[in-house]
Amino acid sequence: MVKPRVIYWFRTDLRLHDSPALQAALDLEPDVLWPIFTWDPHYVYKARGGVNRWQFLLDCQNDLSQSITRLNKKSKLFVLREGPQTLFPKLFKAWKPTHLVFEKDTDAYGRSRDEAVAKAAREAGVQVIVQPGRTLWDSDEIVKQHGGKPTMSIAQLQAAGKKAGPIAKPMPAPTSLPDPGDMPVDFEQDLPEAKPDLNANCRSGQDTGYKGIAGPKGDFAIETLEELGFSPATTPHRGGETNALKALDELIEKNTDYAATFQKPKTSPAQFSPQSTTLLSPFFHFGALSVRLFYWRVHDVVASYGRGASSPPESLIGQVLFRDMYFAAQAALGQSFAQTATNPYCRFVPWHLPSKRDAETGLATGEYHIDKQEAEVWFQRWKAGVTGFPWIDALMRQLNEEGWIHHLGRHSVACFLTRGGCYVDWERGAEVFEERLIDHEPACNIGNWQWLACVAFFTQYYRCYSPVSFGQKWDKNGDLIRRWIPELKKVSAKYIYEPWKMPPSAQNDAGVRVTGDGLSTQQDGTYPKPMFDFAERRGICMSAMKKAYAAGLYGNDEKVLDGSWRPLFPSPDEAEVMGEYESDYGENADNGDEDQEGVDGGSPGHKRSGGRNDLESKPKRQKMKP
Numbered sequence: 001m002v003k004p005r006v007i008y009w010f011r012t013d014l015r016l017h018d019s020p021a022l023q024a025a026l027d028l029e030p031d032v033l034w035p036i037f038t039w040d041p042h043y044v045y046k047a048r049g050g051v052n053r054w055q056f057l058l059d060c061q062n063d064l065s066q067s068i069t070r071l072n073k074k075s076k077l078f079v080l081r082e083g084p085q086t087l088f089p090k091l092f093k094a095w096k097p098t099h100l101v102f103e104k105d106t107d108a109y110g111r112s113r114d115e116a117v118a119k120a121a122r123e124a125g126v127q128v129i130v131q132p133g134r135t136l137w138d139s140d141e142i143v144k145q146h147g148g149k150p151t152m153s154i155a156q157l158q159a160a161g162k163k164a165g166p167i168a169k170p171m172p173a174p175t176s177l178p179d180p181g182d183m184p185v186d187f188e189q190d191l192p193e194a195k196p197d198l199n200a201n202c203r204s205g206q207d208t209g210y211k212g213i214a215g216p217k218g219d220f221a222i223e224t225l226e227e228l229g230f231s232p233a234t235t236p237h238r239g240g241e242t243n244a245l246k247a248l249d250e251l252i253e254k255n256t257d258y259a260a261t262f263q264k265p266k267t268s269p270a271q272f273s274p275q276s277t278t279l280l281s282p283f284f285h286f287g288a289l290s291v292r293l294f295y296w297r298v299h300d301v302v303a304s305y306g307r308g309a310s311s312p313p314e315s316l317i318g319q320v321l322f323r324d325m326y327f328a329a330q331a332a333l334g335q336s337f338a339q340t341a342t343n344p345y346c347r348f349v350p351w352h353l354p355s356k357r358d359a360e361t362g363l364a365t366g367e368y369h370i371d372k373q374e375a376e377v378w379f380q381r382w383k384a385g386v387t388g389f390p391w392i393d394a395l396m397r398q399l400n401e402e403g404w405i406h407h408l409g410r411h412s413v414a415c416f417l418t419r420g421g422c423y424v425d426w427e428r429g430a431e432v433f434e435e436r437l438i439d440h441e442p443a444c445n446i447g448n449w450q451w452l453a454c455v456a457f458f459t460q461y462y463r464c465y466s467p468v469s470f471g472q473k474w475d476k477n478g479d480l481i482r483r484w485i486p487e488l489k490k491v492s493a494k495y496i497y498e499p500w501k502m503p504p505s506a507q508n509d510a511g512v513r514v515t516g517d518g519l520s521t522q523q524d525g526t527y528p529k530p531m532f533d534f535a536e537r538r539g540i541c542m543s544a545m546k547k548a549y550a551a552g553l554y555g556n557d558e559k560v561l562d563g564s565w566r567p568l569f570p571s572p573d574e575a576e577v578m579g580e581y582e583s584d585y586g587e588n589a590d591n592g593d594e595d596q597e598g599v600d601g602g603s604p605g606h607k608r609s610g611g612r613n614d615l616e617s618k619p620k621r622q623k624m625k626p
């Protein structure tokens, strides 16, 4: 019998320890094993990713490659520069593998990519083996055990988890790896469509990432930031399985009390160097740390700690349950999960700066309508960390430079942008986080933004974060602000959260003038004025949320999809509501005035449809009415 020739495709699992997929590949007792990574143009051009996350990815790849070489001098992580959909059919012919093995990816794009690759494998007679390993439980199994529906609470996840069975125990890293086989690449490279490039704003140099399938030297080398045209990263946080395992050891062995008694609400969003939570999220994202290993090691600490140990949802184990909850919600809803439109579990709120949508598919295009210029300015000021509210600005500047902020810091800035200040669409904020977080995880980012905007998972919109008192609760002296906003360094604690209240003499003493809008006109030695009166905005947003809740529309409602929701809301003069905008996608082409018919004055029209099958059917063509 021919001994298996296995391609092991690394993607969401940049580690050797506790990898059920890698173990499945090794259980085949292969003659040859090619550990490869495909440099997928989808992530390079069509998904947002800032330089800090790219750096973290390259760190993880380099570390993994060195670990592979330690086990077999002839092997390493071989990077191939082409989209997997076009590359694999050629590899199947050229390398003649018998098997392709990889870790399951339940992200919306991941699913469609893997279906295409599996089809090509079937056609080439290559056997595909897929193993879950990215979450505590297989997210698809959780959905199945939850009646085909998304998990919208920890209790739902735990109930489904109970039915799915115990969380698997982690498996050790392999101690040896087979040799790789020959790797001819004497076939034509399909070059990617680089436009539109969602990451163009991060590139300061020329993008040469697709120079040859095996790279410029033909040695399957890992890419560099220079090849991508990116400037050096600004984050101090570095990736790699080695760093991840060291951080986990330190957490479990040196900080046993901390790990056993961790209560998330008691950790400070203002603490830095070191931060108050584990900062393991980017390692989980790239699969450099197994979440099941984390779970079991924390579980053992908690079990031996006895009385006084914390429990979910506040405990460390509770934190990774949230992660699984969002993964299973996304696994059930697919692409709809990432947006309001077409999503039956997401409340419709007439936010400013709504997403443009593809008229055929109903999916967001990545662009947005500017329905109100003032809201656009607020959004730009929020992004740049120049809102004039130092607590918000410090957090946004930390995000922009380091790519990570504490969970409650994320709460503050997300609430401020959406229901607690600007009334800007949560999808705008999620896109900024997608670009800038080093731990950006589609399921967790989307789910948490929905939570904070009170459109899904959480409904208590009357609980609003103040950009002044919330920060003061944790950090009276404003140390986080002083760290990130040097222009306010010398401001006294009395004014550090509200510098606009400083009389001229205090401004003189602190060496700063509070003036301008922080964008084009800002001068050295100045800090911007607040962009609005927060108390006033909080009141406006809260009453607008109340109206949106009363209207009771969800993303899949006809009125949301065809734009006839507007009569359910008072005119923009009376309350905060999405303004009129010019549609430029021909979305109105079929719309007559009679589309106003059937508006029922506000009885909740939410029809929850069930599981994935309902949602995978193509959304109706939208008639977006501005």
Ligand SMILES: Cc1cc2nc3c(=O)[nH]c(=O)nc-3n(C[C@H](O)[C@H](O)[C@H](O)COP(=O)(O)OP(=O)(O)OC[C@H]3O[C@@H](n4cnc5c(N)ncnc54)[C@H](O)[C@@H]3O)c2cc1C
Binding pocket: 264, 277, 278, 279, 280, 281, 282, 284, 285, 316, 319, 320, 322, 323, 326, 405, 406, 407, 408, 410, 411, 414, 433, 437, 439, 440, 441, 442, 444, 445, 446, 448, 449, 452
């Ligand atoms: C608006 C917003 C956007 C977010 N976007 C992301 C994202 O893109 N990726 C991401 O991993 N987390 C995201 N989170 C969740 C959370 O803020 C981060 O997981 C956490 O701050 C990471 O820091 P840590 O590793 O120190 O967390 P710890 O408190 O040490 O928790 C341990 C692990 O539990 C998981 N976890 C903790 N809280 C959550 C949560 N609320 N949801 C999901 N998983 C959680 C993470 O994997 C984390 O590493 C977001 C939160 C908000 C409010």
